[in-house]
Structures are given as C-alpha cells and as structure tokens.
Amino acid sequence: MLNRVPFNEALLATVGTPERTEVLDSSPRSRVWRVRLADRQVVIVKQITDDGDTGADADTRFAREVAGLRLAGRASGPAVAPALLATDLPSRVMVLEHLDDLGRTDDWMPGYAESLARLHALTGPADAGALPLWSGPTATDAESFLALARALDVAVPATVPDELGGLLERLDPTPYHALLHGDPCPGNDLRTADGVRFVDFERASLGNGLVELAYFRIGFPTCWCAMSVTAAPLTEVEDVYRSTWRGLTGKDVPGDLADACAGWLIQGDALVERAHRGTVDQLARVPAEDFEWGPVSARERLVHRLGVVADMTRDHDHLHAVGRLGSALADRLLERWPNLRPLPTADARPWY
Numbered sequence: 358m359l360n361r362v363p364f365n366e367a368l369l370a371t372v373g374t375p376e377r378t379e380v381l382d383s384s385p386r387s388r389v390w391r392v393r394l395a396d397r398q399v400v401i402v403k404q405i406t407d408d409g410d411t412g413a414d415a416d417t418r419f420a421r422e423v424a425g426l427r428l429a430g431r432a433s434g435p436a437v438a439p440a441l442l443a444t445d446l447p448s449r450v451m452v453l454e455h456l457d458d459l460g461r462t463d464d465w466m467p468g469y470a471e472s473l474a475r476l477h478a479l480t481g482p483a484d485a486g487a488l489p490l491w492s493g494p495t496a497t498d499a500e501s502f503l504a505l506a507r508a509l510d511v512a513v514p515a516t517v518p519d520e521l522g523g524l525l526e527r528l529d530p531t532p533y534h535a536l537l538h539g540d541p542c543p544g545n546d547l548r549t550a551d552g553v554r555f556v557d558f559e560r561a562s563l564g565n566g567l568v569e570l571a572y573f574r575i576g577f578p579t580c581w582c583a584m585s586v587t588a589a590p591l592t593e594v595e596d597v598y599r600s601t602w603r604g605l606t607g608k609d610v611p612g613d614l615a616d617a618c619a620g621w622l623i624q625g626d627a628l629v630e631r632a633h634r635g636t637v638d639q640l641a642r643v644p645a646e647d648f649e650w651g652p653v654s655a656r657e658r659l660v661h662r663l664g665v666v667a668d669m670t671r672d673h674d675h676l677h678a679v680g681r682l683g684s685a686l687a688d689r690l691l692e693r694w695p696n697l698r699p700l701p702t703a704d705a706r707p708w709y
Contacts (some may be wrong), residue, residue, distance in 0.1 A: 362390050362402050363448050371443045372400065372452050385632075386418065386559070391455065400442060401456075405449040405559070418559040419449040421539075424488050425561025426451070428480055428536050435551040437476045438558070456554055458547040463704055466573070466586065469546055470594040472553035474601035477535035477566035484534055484563065491530040491537055491564025494624045499525060501640045502623040506682060508644045509689045514678040521623070523675055528620045530564035533611065537562045541569050542580035543706050567610060570598050571617035574669070576661045576700050578627040581651030583658050585700040615669040619676055622662045622683065628655045653700060656690055661700045663687035 362375045373394040383389040383403075390402045405422070407415040429438035440454040480487070499521040506513050538545070539560025547554050572578065573586045573594050586594065595614075602610050621627050625639030630650050633639075639655070647654045663683040670680030691697060 362392055363404055363445075363450050364402075365445055365448065368443055368445050368450065368452065373398070378402075386415070399455040401439065401453040403451050403453060415449060419446070419451075421488060421561050422558040423451060425536065425538070425558030426453075428484065428487060428561075429476060429555070429558070431479050432475060435472075435475075436554055437472050437479075437552075438555050453556075456547050456549050456556075459549060462548060465546075465548065465706065466590060466594045466703060467597045468548065468553045469541075470570075470573075470597040471601050472546075472555065473538075473541060473569060474566070474598045475605065476538060476555060477569070478602055478605040480536040480563060481534050484536075488536075488561055488563050491533075491562040491568060493528045493530065493564075493568065494525060494620045496522075496525060498623045498625065501625055501638050504638075505640045505643060506686060508641070509686065509693075511682070511685045511689050514681060516678040517682050520676055520679045524616055524619055524623075524679070527613065527616050527675075528565075528568075530562075533565040534563050535566035537564050537566065537569055540579050541572060542577055543582055543584075565612045565617070566598075566602070567612045567614050567617040568620065570595065570610075571614060571621060573703075574614070574665050575618045575621045576658060576665075578621045578624075578658075578662075579631075581630065582706065583651065583653040583661070583700050584703040584706055585661060586703045590703070615666070615673055615676055618662070618669060619666050619679060622666050628658055647694070654697070656694060657697050657700065660687050660690050660697055663690070 362378050364372070364375060373396055375392045376395045377393040379391045381389040381391055387406055388404045391399065392402050393399050405415050405419040423441065423444055426438055426441040430440060439456055441451060442454060443452040444450065502521070503513055503518065538555050538558060539562055540557060541555060545555055545557045547556060573591055576583045576585060599610050626634035628639045628650070642648060643655055643659060647656045649655070663686050667680045667684035667687065670676040673680060
C-alpha cells in the first residue's frame with residue numbers, strides 16, 4: 358500500500374498517470390514518493406497524514422504547507438522552493454516539482470543564508486492572514502526559565518523578570534510579515550544548480566525573519582542536528598542575509614538579533630523534537646535528566662544557547678541582566694556536569 362500513490366481522478370487528469378514510484382524517507386506525519394509519470398516527467402508526491410495527530414491538525418499542516426509554497430512561488434529569478442504543481446485537499450496530497458539535489462558542499466552556509474533572506478522578503482503587510490503568525494515564547498516560558506535558575510541555585514538579578522517581559526513584547530510577531538519556513542533545518546534545504554531551495558513548509562508562518570537568521574548563532578533550535586557557527590563564517594552568513602534583504606526591500610532588516618536568540622533560549626520546547634513539544638515543561642526536566650534529541654543532549658544545547666545570549670547581551674540596553682543570568686547558568690551547568698560537549702561545528706553538518 359505504501360507504494361501506491363494516492364492519485365484520484367482529478368490528479369490523474371491534471372498531472373498524469375504514475376508509471377514508477379519510489380517511497381522516500383519522511384517524518385511519521387507525511388508520506389513522500391518520487392514518481393515517474395507516463396510522459397517521463399518526474400515529480401514528488403507528498404501526503405500529509407494524521408499519524409499521531411487529529412485530522413484537524415493534519416488539515417492545518419496541509420493548508421500551511423500549500424499556502425507557504427504558493428507564497429514562496431512568487432520568487433523572481435532563482436526559485437526558493439519547489440513549484441507546487443497540483444493539490445488534492447480531501448486526501449491532503451500535493452504534487453511538487455522534483456529537484457536535483459547536488460549534495461554535499463563544505464561551503465553551504467552563504468547560499469543557505471541568501472535563499473533564506475530571499476524567502477523572507479517575498480511577503481509584506483498585504484499578506485497578513487495568509488498564514489498564521491509565528492508562535493514565539495510566552496510568559497509561561499519566561500517563568501520556566503526563571504524556575505530553572507532557582508532549581509540550579511543560581512541567583513536571579515532583580516531586573517531579569519522585567520527584561521523578560523520586555524523581550525516578549527518586542528518578539529510580538531504582529532508588526533512583521535516575513536515568510537518564515539518554520540523549520541529551516543539541514544535536510545529541508547536542497548542545493549540545486551540555481552541555488553538553495555527549501556522544502557517541507559508544514560510550519561510556515563509570518564513574522565520577523567531574524568527568528569530564523571538566529572539559527573546560525575543559537576544552534577539550529579528546531580533541528581535534531583544542533584550545530585555551532587562562529588567567527589568568520591558567522592559574520593559572512595549574517596552579512597549575506599542582511600545585504601540580500603536590503604537589496605530586495607531597500608531597507609535594513611528590522612528587529613534585534615539578540616532578542617531573537619534570547620527568545621529561542623527561554624523556550625523549553627526547542628530542546629525536543631516536534632512530537633514532544635507542548636507536553637511537559639522541558640526546562641524543568643534539565644536539572645534531573647539530560648535527555649537526547651539526535652547526537653546532542655538537552656544540557657549541551659542549553660549551554661550553547663546560554664553562552665550565545667550572554668555574549669550578545671554584555672552591552673545590550675534591554676537584556677543585560679538576562680545575559681548575566683545566562684552566563685551564570687552556563688557556568689553552573691558545566692560545574693555540575695563537566696563532561697558536557699560543545700556543539701559540533703556546522704562544517705560537519707549531516708547530508709542526506
């Protein structure tokens with residue numbers, strides 16, 4: 358049954374007849390095939406499933422991906438996503454352009470950053486409502502972060518609660534309209550002859566592009582393969598992103614990258630894979646257990662993020678105390694668990 362592509366009569370009439378199919382690796386929430394049609398064209402067929410979800414959740418993910426792909430399809434010049442060729446809403450099936458992935462290259466980050474900026478710049482205020490707003494940290498996340506400090510016996514500077522409150526206000530996505538991918542991780546970026554294209558838009562939203570530019574600094578927070586980018590490569594990719602955005606919009610990138618990184622820091626759900634988000638307070642687990650997601654543990658991810666925010670906020674007008682708390686928390690984690698490892702460097706990223 359897995360080899361049978363779910364084409365109804367409408368898709369057969371629109372796309373053509375499947376001649377040969379190959380099941381591709383995918384998450385439990387979707388099924389994906391590479392399909393050669395009778396006219397020898399090759400396409401990708403993706404079906405959003407309700408495995409582990411309610412049907413309503415699966416419908417929402419399908420709608421978000423379709424909307425995100427259609428918005429991404431506006432790109433002039435090199436594309437930033439595969440073309441959406443056809444859809445079937447009742448079965449949650451989409452037919453996509455097949456892309457030839459060129460595979461591994463050590464210098465992957467500049468092209469990724471350029472395509473990310475081009476993706477983000479495709480939408481504006483007129484697109485409000487086309488996708489949900491980005492869902493960032495909440496007051497509950499801020500309290501969980503403070504509770505973590507107390508659990509580790511780290512003193513919380515008196516101004517930290519107010520700084521966190523201000524952070525949440527500044528991270529409100531309402532004023533921003535960038536097209537966010539939602540999970541721009543290795544494996545969701547394909548290197549083609551025309552540049553990087555992103556796939557899997559199930560979490561697409563509208564918000565501030567800096568929350569995804571922050572991936573380079575904060576360690577790719579929604580990805581199983583957490584990685585570290587530092588020094589010259591980090592400066593290069595951020596310059597590429599900002600110059601690409603400026604060239605497309607005529608404006609500087611809005612917002613504060615330190616805010617975006619601090620937002621990822623205080624979200625406990627960014628320590629676990631999607632299936633476990635929203636289930637328990639993940640930061641509350643850290644003092645008692647070091648749970649793994651991929652090759653990197655939660656404490657290792659957290660130490661990296663604490664160090665990044667501490668470094669970025671030493672002279673920050675609004676997050677100075679949060680940064681000092683972050684530095685103290687990182688020291689305490691390394692003091693209690695000295696065998697925690699730094700994140701792998703991004704030049705060792707996995708390739709699929």
